[in-house]
Structures are given as structure tokens and as C-alpha cells.
Amino acid sequence: MCVVVVFLLSALLPLSCSHERDPFAWLYGPHSLRFGSLQADTTGGECPDECDCPPSFPVAMYCDGRGLTAMPTIPSRMKYLYLQNNAITAVPDSALVNATNLVWLMMHYNQLTSDAIGKKAFQQLNGLERLYLQHNNLTAFPSNLPRTLQDLRINHNKIEKVTPADLEGMDNLTILYLHDNAVTDMGTSLKALKSLTLLEISGNKLTKVPEALPEHLHQLYLEFNSIDSLPEGFLGQFTQLQYIRIAHNQLTDKGIPANTFNVTGLVELDLSFNKLERIPPVSTTLQHLYLQANQIKEFTLGSFCSVVDVTNFSKLRTLRLDGNEISRQDIPTESTRCLRLTSSIEV
Template sequence: MRLVCVFLLAALLPSTLSHNNRQDPFAWLYGPRSQGYYLGSLQADNTGGDCPPECDCPPTFPVAMYCDGRGLKVMPTIPSRMKYLYLQNNAITAVPDSSLVNATNLVWLMMHYNQLTSDKIGEKAFLKMQGLERLYLQHNNLTRIPRNLPRSLRDLRVSHNSIEKVTPADLEGMDNLTILYLHDNAVTDMGTSLKGLKSLMLLDVSGNKLKKVPQALPERLHQLYLEFNSIDSLPDDFLGRVTQLQYIRMAHNELTDKGIPPNTFNVTGLVELDLSYNKLERIPPVSTTLQHLYLQANQIKEFTLGSFCSIVDVTNFSRLQTLRLDGNEISSQDVPTDSALCLRLASTIEV
């Protein structure tokens, strides 16, 4: 076990904890492509047929239409054969009810980085899209989640907007939704809007104005991101129903010892817990199965080995690999000499 002393209060978070560095298999959809980057643009079918002149419809991929980064201000005409529509990086302000009437076969609709406003998205715009699975609307000017979204959605991204509230009606009937990105909005309350999301596995509501954890977290939830809010306490049943939860990130909140019920995080299944940049004075008890614990930049005054191991023997010890305690009110001298027995798998302890 290697002991590293770090005394800088402003120690950086691990790179894996930042939004920009989270692994996203569809990250290539976000940025503008350089000229000639993809084969479709070199073999575009713009001279005839039903492809609008402002877009590319490659004959090698006849169900995709590329209209991204074209300076568009209005929705183009969409042929009914299309399944994948790329409209990101434009200046589109509205989605009228009639704009998607022929797009009943769409599976992906990419409209991030536009200028959409909620009052200019028709309430019936998405009604006929019964097979849509992926809808990207991040980096627009939305003040609410669009109404009547398809119940077939699996991945909904509305981050980096101006959404203040999420109601049960906004997400009603979305039994197939597995990914919901709501981060970097102005959400103050979510009520019971998550209750019906039976398939949800990833919820990101970081960078909002929440003062409490959203109610009725879905049972299948696997990753929960709540960083950069104003949460000062956790409910007694916080992890009672979400037994599959493995990753909890609550850095940059207002959590205190009093606000965390006893043994809240002493549950099997958790792999990573980030409580850095809060107001904790003690190390909360965690399960021996936890692998990564981030507690830097709190007000912790004591290294309590019992928070990791109540019993230490050949078979009972912590599986913790990473422990960050730098930026607290303890030093390397406060680490008990017998910590190596309990934390025998820890490669690094930073204090």
C-alpha cells in the first residue's frame, strides 16, 4: 500500500468524474466533423430523388440524412424512409407539428446545439414517431421537456438547457428509457417524475438547483450523478429500493454528517462513491465491497478505521482500492498503523 500526502484543498477531481470525460460511445455525434470526414458526404445523393438539397443522403446508407452544421434555421423536409437524422450544430428554432409528420420511421433524431425553445416545439410534433429510440436535445434553449415524447425512447438528452421543473407528465409512459441526461439545467424539483421509469439505468441531474434527492428512484438504476447541487441531507430510504446502484457521485453539495442517516452507504453493490467537496466531519461507514471512495475537500478530523472494517481477519477486509482524503483536517500521522490489515487492497491513500 502506498501512502501519498496531498494538502492542497483545491485538489482536482479524478478525470473520470468530469462530465466531459465520461465515456460516451456516441461522443462523436457532438462535435462538428471536418470536411470529408465520413464517406457519406463524399458520395452524397443530392441531385435527385427525395433528399432535400441542403442535406446529404449517401446511397451507401440510404436510411440516414446528414444535415448537421449547415446553418439551417428551419426543419428540412424529411423523406419517410429515413431512420437516422442528423440536425445538430445548426440554428433551428422550432419543430412545428407538421415537420416530422413523414418521419414515422426515425430511430435516431439528433438536434443538439440548436436554438430550440419550448414554446416553438409543437405538442403533436413527436406523436407519430413510434419507433424513436434516441433523442438528443442538449445545448438548446428549452425551459421544459417537450410534451408527448414517444414511449419508445431509450436515450433522452436534454442537458445544457434552462429547464426548471420536471413533472410526472413529462416522462409518463416511458417504460423503455434507460438513459436520462438532465445535467446543467436549473431544475429545483423533480417530484415523483421518475417513478414510472422502470428501465432507467443512468440518471444525470448534476449541475442543477436541487436541494434534495429526487423521489422514487427507479429500481434498476445503475449510475446516479448528483454533483453540483445544493443537497444537504439524504432520505432514510435513499438506497432501500435501488439495490442495483453501483455508482453514486454527489461531489460539490452541502452534505453534513447530520444529514446522512446511519449506514446509508453501508450496502453491498456500491462500487464507487464520491462525496468530495461537501461539509462532512467524519468518514461515513461504507460497505467492505466498495472499491473507490472520494472524500477530498471536506472537514474530516479523524481517520476512523471502523468506517471501513468492523471486523478484520483473513476473510473480512475492505475491497477499497482508492481512498482520497486530501484537503481535510487530517494528515498522514492520523492514519492508524493497522490500516494495512483492513485496507490491504488499497493501492493509494491520499491524505
């Protein structure tokens, strides 16, 4: 056995010396020795010097955090374009004419203004699904957004108004982040969003709940506005709504119609930091209820259970009542039968 090993080594060593290379280099050296090199794809144009276009993912272009102040040239093959965390100030009409295959366009954390976005800048992006424009300086919705959008994030801007024309025809939109703007009224602009499941419009200047909310909403966030009342039958139109947050508003008992929240399907309801004096009736299927920092003066067990027996009891697991005008002594002893799944009640 030893003789065979010595013979093999002696046969390989001269080969290594005479050709001045490792005979096993093909195992760990450049792939070109055996399979040919992995060439960069230049379909539709070269990758700009200021960006990265990985040969292993030739349809993606990474230009994020490069200190860019203007739009780079975009090869037509690109589907995923990352331009976030730059200082880009404008998107001219010509900036994306060669990028008609884009599926994702990430432009959050830039310095875009509404006047500097061309009216036709996004018009040719007929396959765009995600558009991220949050944390810019927009004062209005960009014109002619693609109707193929599924995920639009335009939060943390200075948008004051949303019109029906801004969202018309967006049948595929499922996620809309519009929070932390300066919107005062949305009219019926949301009516067209037939597929919308998540609507985040917290941190605006709304004084009422937007009209004609999409019926397939799953999550609705209205926090940090100035809403003082809710419309009659507010939640009756929804078939899939599970999470609703209306914290940090101006809601009073008078502004909430009877049994507004006594609807099945809700999982979480946040009414904290309002002006409620009573606990509103809720469905026995509700699991998380947040009422802290209101003006509640009485613990009304009937708000949770109208009948209590083996099969009828509240499914509530979280109940926060701290920051109100009640103490633990105000909670009746029989509440343990109704709220048998509640791990703790904070008062």
C-alpha cells in the same frame, strides 16, 4: 514463354487503340460497366440539397453543421436524422409528419426554445429510440414525447420543472441526461421510468434527492446541487446501483442517516466537496471512495472494517482524503491490514 506474352500483348494493344479505351477498365472503372450504377434511393422524397443522404446508407440523412435555421424536408424512408450543430429555432407540428420511421433524431447544439416546438411535433414518431436535445434553449420538457424512447438527452438547457406527465409511460427509457438545467424539484416524475439505469441530474438546483427513484438504476449522478441531507434507507431500494456521485453539495454528518452507504454492490462513491466531519461507514465491497475537500478531522478505521481477518477486509482500492483536516500521521498503522488492497491514500 516469352513468345506467348508477346502474342498476348500484341493481341490486346490493337483492341485498346481501335476502341480508344483500356481493355482492363472493367477492373477499376465505374461499376456500371459490369454491375450497374448504385442509384440514390428516393423513396418518400428526394434528399434536400443542403443535406447528404449516402446511397450506401439510404435510411440516414446528414444535415449536421450546415448553418440551417429551419427544419429541412425529410423523406419518409429516413431512420437516422442528424441535425446537430446548426441554428434551428423551431420544430413545427408539420416538420416531422413525413418522418414516422425515425429511430434516431439528433438535434443537439441548436437554438430551440420550448415555445417554438409544436405540442404534436414528436407525437407521430412511434419508433423513436434516441432523442438528443442537449445544448438548446428549452425551458420545459417537450410535449408528447414518444413512449418508445430509450435514450433521452436534454441536458444543458434551462428546464426548471419536470412533472409526472412529462415522463409518464416511458417504460423503455434506460438513459436520461438532465444535467445542467435549473430544476428545483422533480416530485415523483421518475417513478414511471421502470427501465432506467443511468440518471444524470447534476448541475441543477435540487435541495433534496428526487422521490421514487427507479429501482434498477446502475448509475446515479447528483453532483453540483444544494442537497444537504439524504432520506432514510436511501440506497436500500436499489438492487443494481454501482456508481453514485453526490460531490459538490451541502451534505453534513447530521444529514446522512446511519449506515446509508454500508450496502453491498456499490463500486464507486463520491462525496467530495461537501461539509462532512467524519468518514461515513461504507461497505467492505466498495472499491473507490472520494472524500476530498470536506471538513474531516479524524481517520476512523471502523468506517471501513468492523472485523479484520483473512477473509474480512476492505476491497477499497482508491481513497482520497486530501483537502481535509487530517494528515498522514493521523492514519493508524493497523490500517494496512484493513485496507490491504488500497494502492495509496491521499491526504
